[in-house]
Amino acid sequence: MKHTLKKVGALLLGLTLAAFTLVGCGSNGDKTVYRTVDEIKDKGTINIGVFSDKSPFGYVDENGQYQGYDVYFGNRIGADLGVKINYVSTEAANRIEYLQTGKVDIILANFTVTEKRAEEVDFTLPYMNVALGVVSPDSRVITSLDEIGPDDQVIVISGTTAETYLEETHPEIKLQKYDAYAEAKTAFENGNGCAWANDNTEVIAFAIENPGFTVGIPSLGSADTIAAAVTKGNATLLDWLNNEIVELGKENFFHADSEATLLDTYGKDYEDTLVVEGGVVAAK
Amino acid sequence: MDFNVIISYLPRYRDALLLTLRVGWQGVFLALAVGILCAVVIDLKIPVLRRIVGFYIELFRNTPLLVQLFFLYFALPKIGLLISPVVCGTLGLGLLGGAYMAETFRSGLENIPPIQKESAESLGMTRMQVFAYVVLPQAVRSSVPGMMANVIFLLKETSVFSTISLMDLMFTAKDLIGMYAKTIECLTMLVVFYLVMLLPVSILGSILERRLRFAEFGD
Numbered sequence: 001m002k003h004t005l006k007k008v009g010a011l012l013l014g015l016t017l018a019a020f021t022l023v024g025c026g027s028n029g030d031k032t033v034y035r036t037v038d039e040i041k042d043k044g045t046i047n048i049g050v051f052s053d054k055s056p057f058g059y060v061d062e063n064g065q066y067q068g069y070d071v072y073f074g075n076r077i078g079a080d081l082g083v084k085i086n087y088v089s090t091e092a093a094n095r096i097e098y099l100q101t102g103k104v105d106i107i108l109a110n111f112t113v114t115e116k117r118a119e120e121v122d123f124t125l126p127y128m129n130v131a132l133g134v135v136s137p138d139s140r141v142i143t144s145l146d147e148i149g150p151d152d153q154v155i156v157i158s159g160t161t162a163e164t165y166l167e168e169t170h171p172e173i174k175l176q177k178y179d180a181y182a183e184a185k186t187a188f189e190n191g192n193g194c195a196w197a198n199d200n201t202e203v204i205a206f207a208i209e210n211p212g213f214t215v216g217i218p219s220l221g222s223a224d225t226i227a228a229a230v231t232k233g234n235a236t237l238l239d240w241l242n243n244e245i246v247e248l249g250k251e252n253f254f255h256a257d258s259e260a261t262l263l264d265t266y267g268k269d270y271e272d273t274l275v276v277e278g279g280v281v282a283a284k
Numbered sequence: 285m286d287f288n289v290i291i292s293y294l295p296r297y298r299d300a301l302l303l304t305l306r307v308g309w310q311g312v313f314l315a316l317a318v319g320i321l322c323a324v325v326i327d328l329k330i331p332v333l334r335r336i337v338g339f340y341i342e343l344f345r346n347t348p349l350l351v352q353l354f355f356l357y358f359a360l361p362k363i364g365l366l367i368s369p370v371v372c373g374t375l376g377l378g379l380l381g382g383a384y385m386a387e388t389f390r391s392g393l394e395n396i397p398p399i400q401k402e403s404a405e406s407l408g409m410t411r412m413q414v415f416a417y418v419v420l421p422q423a424v425r426s427s428v429p430g431m432m433a434n435v436i437f438l439l440k441e442t443s444v445f446s447t448i449s450l451m452d453l454m455f456t457a458k459d460l461i462g463m464y465a466k467t468i469e470c471l472t473m474l475v476v477f478y479l480v481m482l483l484p485v486s487i488l489g490s491i492l493e494r495r496l497r498f499a500e501f502g503d
Contacts, residue, residue, distance in 0.1 A: 159462025
């Protein structure tokens with residue numbers, strides 16, 4: 001017994017020390033984790049965090065190449081900076097984390113601009129519009145959140161705006177959370193959950209690709225925008241990107257991007273609803 | 285570190301701890317039952333069944349829990365078997381643990397020198413009596429350290445449950461970081477909660493080990 005107590009004592013001591021070290025790390029945050037534009041150019045590679053499973057925005061094609069709307073933009077950034085691009089696969093919940101730890105220089109992963117996130121990272125000018133949407137099976141199409149009963153579960157992906165929106169405005173709705181797009185998709189196809197709430201771009205694409213599902217709520221919550229994000233305080237990269245987005249607007253780059261990557265999924269009708277050109281959101 | 289954040293997250297971590305414990309212990313008990321059953325089948329050398337058990341043990345010991353959960357949760361519904369996340373977690377943990385427990389108990393049973401069984405039989409004990417009074421007490425004793433290690437291993441394996449949408453401790457931490465980005469607070473709480481869950485098991489294990497020294501051969 002004495003031996004055991006000693007062990008516990010040592011462990012507690014270790015933990016306290018560890019806690020103090022962590023507190024220490026938290027307070028001396030003056031060591032920068034991000035790289036400036038010059039440092040990136042010096043090194044010759046830029047790390048960009050993208051999705052690998054979110055077609056048509058960021059995904060890996062059958063040849064193992066990153067493709068999609070976000071990636072098309074990423075390729076251009078690399079070309080204009082004159083550096084090689086190292087795409088880093090990310091999941092929704094890691095996006096802030098990857099920037100804060102300097103794992104990536106830029107996040108281009110369908111990142112919706114929200115106030116809370118803006119406290120943690122710096123967003124560039126927007127390059128796409130987005131709202132939330134809810135898709136459900138044809139057998140029971142959900143057209144209003146009121147139709148969701150106490151026994152129903154709504155599928156959401158951890159770390160997305162849909163999750164935060166439902167948690168904060170509808171705490172009574174039970175959520176079934178997944179940590180990756182691919183898993184949420186498969187689970188929903190398999191018949192888990194009564195509906196899936198996500199960016200409307202994503203649920204519309206899902207319903208087009210999967211017969212038997214309907215987007216009952218095409219727009220929910222506030223109209224938001226999607227932007228690139230850099231580590232908080234990385235002013236040189238932020239300015240460079242903002243300038244790049246404005247410049248690209250002059251050549252209608254994002255329309256070309258959309259035609260190259262989104263046309264197959266959404267058709268021409270959605271183009272002007274989705275695309276934000278030159279960082280300027282059209283007045284509704 | 286912001287202690288207000290920690291306090292506001294406590295209820296979520298408590299729920300996660302309860303869920304982890306509930307599914308974790310259900311899995312552990314299932315694992316114990318499966319393990320004992322399999323070990324007995326192997327020890328009694330029951331034909332056919334013995335081969336099936338052997339195949340099961342190798343299958344589950346040589347595939348990761350994550351893969352087993354994926355199979356149970358995402359593949360089985362394709363053939364019409366939709367199981368809930370809690371059942372899936374329990375089943376996955378129970379089957380993985382069962383294979384490990386079976387090996388632990390088997391080695392416990394094999395530890396007993398044949399001469400003891402022969403001696404007991406020569407004294408007129410039936411096969412069942414030999415098993416119940418001679419073999420089992422000693423086998424249990426020598427299996428305890430391995431068994432407790434398995435229990436801790438299984439409780440820690442719950443950390444891959446996020447893949448089947450169970451809000452266990454690991455997923456709760458990841459989820460909160462994804463929403464509010466309070467990384468240091470979330471991860472510190474995660475470590476502390478795992479310790480709160482596992483330290484007592486660890487201590488209980490060493491106490492149990494000492495208490496069960498009674499049935500040692502040559503004591």
